Amino acid sequence: MRGNLPKPIKKQREVLYMPSAGHTAVFGTAGSGKTTLALYRAAYLSEPSMPHAGRTLLLTFNKTLVTYLKYLKPFELQNVQVETYHTFARGYLNNRGKMSRNCICDPDYRNAFISQAVKAVESAYEPSKFFKRPFEFFSDEIQWIFSHGITSQEEYVEVERVGRIGTNLSRKLRPVMYEILNKYLEIRTAAGKLYDWDDIAIAARKEFEEDSSARFYKHIIVDEGQDFSPEMIRSLAAAIPEDGSLSFFGDVAQQIYGQRMSWRSAGLKIPQQWFFKENYRNTKQIAQLGLAISRMPFFQDIPDLVEPTSPRADGALPALVGCTDKDQQVEIALRAARSAGKTQSVAILVKDRAQERIFSSALGANATRLHRDLQVWNDGPGIYHGTYHAAKGLEFDVVILPFLDADNLPDPDYMTSHGEEDGLTHDGRLLYVAVTRAKTSLILLYTGELTPLLPVDESLYQRVKP
Numbered sequence: 193m194r195g196n197l198p199k200p201i202k203k204q205r206e207v208l209y210m211p212s213a214g215h216t217a218v219f220g221t222a223g224s225g226k227t228t229l230a231l232y233r234a235a236y237l238s239e240p241s242m243p244h245a246g247r248t249l250l251l252t253f254n255k256t257l258v259t260y261l262k263y264l265k266p267f268e269l270q271n272v273q274v275e276t277y278h279t280f281a282r283g284y285l286n287n288r289g290k291m292s293r294n295c296i297c298d299p300d301y302r303n304a305f306i307s308q309a310v311k312a313v314e315s316a317y318e319p320s321k322f323f324k325r326p327f328e329f330f331s332d333e334i335q336w337i338f339s340h341g342i343t344s345q346e347e348y349v350e351v352e353r354v355g356r357i358g359t360n361l362s363r364k365l366r367p368v369m370y371e372i373l374n375k376y377l378e379i380r381t382a383a384g385k386l387y388d389w390d391d392i393a394i395a396a397r398k399e400f401e402e403d404s405s406a407r408f409y410k411h412i413i414v415d416e417g418q419d420f421s422p423e424m425i426r427s428l429a430a431a432i433p434e435d436g437s438l439s440f441f442g443d444v445a446q447q448i449y450g451q452r453m454s455w456r457s458a459g460l461k462i463p464q465q466w467f468f469k470e471n472y473r474n475t476k477q478i479a480q481l482g483l484a485i486s487r488m489p490f491f492q493d494i495p496d497l498v499e500p501t502s503p504r505a506d507g508a509l510p511a512l513v514g515c516t517d518k519d520q521q522v523e524i525a526l527r528a529a530r531s532a533g534k535t536q537s538v539a540i541l542v543k544d545r546a547q548e549r550i551f552s553s554a555l556g557a558n559a560t561r562l563h564r565d566l567q568v569w570n571d572g573p574g575i576y577h578g579t580y581h582a583a584k585g586l587e588f589d590v591v592i593l594p595f596l597d598a599d600n601l602p603d604p605d606y607m608t609s610h611g612e613e614d615g616l617t618h619d620g621r622l623l624y625v626a627v628t629r630a631k632t633s634l635i636l637l638y639t640g641e642l643t644p645l646l647p648v649d650e651s652l653y654q655r656v657k658p
């Protein structure tokens with residue numbers, strides 16, 4: 193295949209020729225070629241001269257990654273549609289006459305409606321601590337219910353919650369929670385919003401199940417599948433014809449949306465699974481740090497986690513720089529980015545938008561912000577900046593991670609609303625994603641106490657004076 197893709201080797205070749213009908217799943221460690229193979233697989237399944245050929249859809253979770261995939265997309269993928277799940281679901285529902293103008297509830301309205309719903313239900317009950325839980329609890333619980341395709345109170349009360357901590361809710365309280373959800377739906381519908389970004393998958397799945405017309409896509413491939421909710425996957429299983437295929441590529445260690453949801457509850461029929469253990473992206477030293485993070489206590493007991501074999505390429509140990517204060521971290525990050533950015537691709541990655549703004553205002557037009565509206569991907573030297581979330585699926589020669597301070601990561605607000613254990617798991621995976629974006633160099637900056645999300649083993653780093 194032409195384009196920028198390396199030639200598939202070993203297990204990758206097997207995956208390319210997996211059965212062309214039914215469900216298949218590939219789990220791989222970071223940098224093991226999942227995205228690469230998702231692209232190859234799309235080309236193979238859409239190849240017009242093959243008997244299995246059919247219209248092919250390649251889906252991923254966020255828009256930045258769609259832009260990146262379109263950049264990588266070689267000539268043979270001319271007939272493959274690449275988009276986000278939400279674009280696909282919205283398009284399908286629109287096609288079926290189930291959409292109207294502005295009928296999707298944006299996150300700000302959603303939050304306001306959920307707060308109203310909690311207050312409305314609370315007023316009908318005796319005072320209770322339950323209603324005083326942080327807003328994030330109710331918001332996450334509604335997302336969890338939708339993501340699992342639960343549409344009745346009975347179902348919600350009965351459902352087993354596997355491995356969910358922090359926000360777990362006793363069966364006794366679930367009817368009240370479901371009342372809040374119903375109230376939210378009532379308020380939302382009254383405001384003319386038919387869906388939000390979480391329950392649109394329920395609507396798509398139901399619509400496909402009732403839709404007896406010929407399917408538009410024969411083959412669907414999912415990249416970054418660990419971030420698709422069970423209901424999204426179910427809707428995709430319903431979207432393909434009998435002789436079509438659904439190929440799932442994912443890495444559970446990188447699950448950063450819809451935490452603690454398992455694609456397994458989507459009920460795919462997967463006769464065989466493939467595992468990619470070889471890491472082609474990172475140097476040995478960077479991969480070792482990634483592996484050490486994935487062996488920390490908060491990563492334990494993740495089903496389907498694939499441990500990598502050590503890559504061959506050698507490089508420098510990740511640089512760990514203890515700074516006197518935050519300003520010094522910013523100064524060093526900027527200096528390193530400006531210097532490396534002349535000849536290499538460099539990314540400064542941070543936790544949230546507020547931290548990102550520090551770098552966007554300092555770098556201005558000399559850098560590219562990683563965000564959903566990024567239209568074009570330019571390979572080659574240059575500086576990028578963005579959140580850990582926005583860097584998902586991407587890679588850079590050099591990655592700079594400032595603010596790795598114990599009082600910044602794990603995020604204190606997240607810990608308050610979700611509990612310590614959830615906070616460690618959530619931000620631990622984010623940091624794992626960030627670390628594994630680096631091809632050859634990794635610079636870690638902190639002040640005071642280092643985040644507990646990084647391993648303490650000094651042999652994994654080289655200490656560098658600021």
Ligand SMILES: Nc1ncnc2c1ncn2[C@@H]1O[C@H](COP(=O)(O)OP(=O)(O)OP(=O)(O)O)[C@@H](O)[C@H]1O
Binds near residue numbers: 201227229446586
């Ligand atoms: N067979 C191969 N030979 C050489 N390089 C390869 C091979 N397969 C993949 N690569 C390279 O390894 C890097 C990682 O590949 P890719 O992005 O497909 O991995 P991934 O599993 O999707 O990673 P992640 O989940 O961490 O985003 C890319 O630079 C890709 O070009």
